[in-house]
Amino acid sequence: MAPNESDDSTTDSATAAEADDRYAGRRKAARYVVPVAVVGVAAATIGLVPALADSGDPDLPKVSAQQLIEKIAASDVQQLSGTVKITTDLGLPDLGGLESSLTSGAMKSGEGSSADPTSKLTELASGTHTLRVAADGPDKQKLSLMENAAEYSVIHSGKDVWGYDSKSNEVYHATGSDSADSSGGSDRSGRSGKEAKEDVPATPKDLTEEALKAVDDTTSVTVDGTAQVAGRDSYRLVIKPKDSGSTVGAITVAVDAKTGMPLKFTLTPASGGAAVIDAGFTQVSFAKPAASTFDFTPPKGAKITEGGDVEHDRAGAKSEGDLGKGHDGLDGLDGLDGLKVIGEGWNSVATFDTGGEGMPTGSAAGGDLGGFIDSLGDKVTGKFGSGTVFSTRLVNALMTDDGKLYVGAVSKDALVKAANAGQ
Template sequence: MAPNDSADTNGTAAPGTKGAVAGRRKAVRYIVPVAVAGVAAATIGLVPALASSGDPDLPKITAQELIEKIAASDTQQLSGTVKISTDLGIPSLGGLAGSFVPDGAGDEGSASADPQSKLTELASGTHTLRVAADGPDKQRVSILDNASEYSLIHNGDQVWAYDSKSNAVYHAEGRGEGDAGKGEKRAAPDGVPTTPKALAEQVLKAADGTTSVTVDGTAQVAGRDAYRLVVKPEQSGSTIGSVTVAVDAENGVPLKFTLQPSSGGKAAIDAGFTSVDFEKPDASLFDFTPPKGAEVTEADEAEGHGKAEAEKAKGDLGAFEGLDGMDGMNVIGKGWNSIAEFKTPGGAALPSKASGDEVPAEAQQFLDALGDKVTGKFGSGTVFKTRLVNALMTDDGRVYVGAVTKDALVDAANNAG
């Protein structure tokens, strides 16, 4: 492809207590709207952030050339500090989070260090992380708090997570390729960050003919000279205004990721390196031994407990048969305006006090903060809003979700067969 000032890319848009039995019965009906909010959280992953201090004078480069530079980057060793600020417009869950934890999951000695739940904390606020990587089989991410630290370590077929605050350890063990027949190799759990490059490449998988990609000047991030790659939807109706990736001018590694919503205001995600070193990290960073007195939960044990609780809940919820999956998911539209359509298990509608449901105060407050009542040819429903991902849940149990505006969701529901 001849060099030019912009390029289109092809692919797909990148776009989580113990209690009374009645509480557990009702909890299932809150899962869909809360899970919708979690979709927005899932867009974060590990993407490095802005620390700009000037615009260096660099040789001209086209968008196509810069994309190729990212793809050709073979940098697999780095360490540094990352700052992530996230404002997705999701109200604080507060005490509500416990309403969705299976019985026993919050007890002493439970899987409180499980990365699947811990990493959702990155969905709001500002966090400082220390990161290190030495190839595809060795990564470490530590979330720093005022008086504690949460670390996730991947070393070969071993995955460890440690929460110093609760002195809890989570352990997942896989099997290498030479152990065929003894079990499948276990990769890091979903949501475990690996390298900034992998995440930036996901963003560049924009849908066919719907994306503008340009180079918009230069920046300096964590003391490194970088080009600014700007990705924008060419379609109207998306909640995503632009994605800017600062790319290291020397090695092609993404150093900064900023996602600006189409509604304006502060960035929804502004994450990146404040310091970075591309030398080989110390091997000891990827070694881990559970501290004395720590409660260790094995992944298989945690998964077994979760499945048992799910089966128990299903037994108590006769109206919610089919909890194993959503019925007939369909994708409406393409590119940045893609909308997923599916039915809730058993056609469950949104719980409300008006319909006689027992709705915990925290749950009702959360749902009210997110939801707008809407009507149309489809009937009536509620639109749950974040700054990036919105979802319409109709009163007859259909769900439409995507990184699109409320009007786009209503139109999709009106036109659905």
């Protein structure tokens, strides 16, 4: 590893601003729902995640961190196909099937489609999943989630976006303007530019773009040797918070030495242990995929749900998902009435006054429900009063008894400190 190590331990302000400009995309628009903030944020933090399983340390020319970031930004892979494996361990509480039951009930009552990408891809927030991805320029992408004896696919072809769930034989269809316009182009990783910015990031390229938005003066960036991923020689880019308080330990990206495309992305928590999520290509080819890869015709008898126009449907308010997208995501929530951001960099905490009296716990919630809510969090007190902290391995949220919410990729102590400062 030594020949490729770099003492370029930080990026200066100009580099940080340049990286931010390169990767700042349209911010996601959806609905912000306070009661599910912890679960929603944790799902969205797939934008900041995943462990490198090296298979050899290839001998490559030395590069600096700045050069490697520029190489990622200049990457222009238009065609690819491959398999991505994602393992996610956010440490979410076991709801005993409650979440799936609620989802199933909603589908049966006609409130949604099991083929809708906005709900289906949140399954990546837990467990191990295998994805097959393919792209042929900005107008054709496909992502398939492989399940036991079933498959879920999202296909973008021109103005059409199709979602298909083979298990339920349901189809979701939406239309939008061509992806090759001025608002984003393609992300080269299996989805159109617009769709990639508005869905859960699912490939190393998506994840890296989100992580690089967090690079600022509070960040250490280094090149730590080399690796071989999916048979490709790669550099290892390591991104770390400089200060304590963040739940993020380090983010490691395997960058293809030839194309500059991220092949694997790792986030390990400050608390230690296994990676929060391990996502990377196990197989990749940069040859042109067969044209038939992007063809889709709804199967006979399938239930079809029309989603309308993609751009119109997503022109609403901010989402809880934005909270998980680095510092850029927190900044993107400034438009919410009453929302503020306390602190800076990796220790940023978003705070929002719900206008209510907080989440009822204990006897106030009544019976078993109160005990269940109490079991999900830890009671804390401070200058702000009292409240409950709900934790994952990456994102924590403090709901005060007077209805204020504090959320960030920071420790419990940092949340309490932010709440005290917010008084």
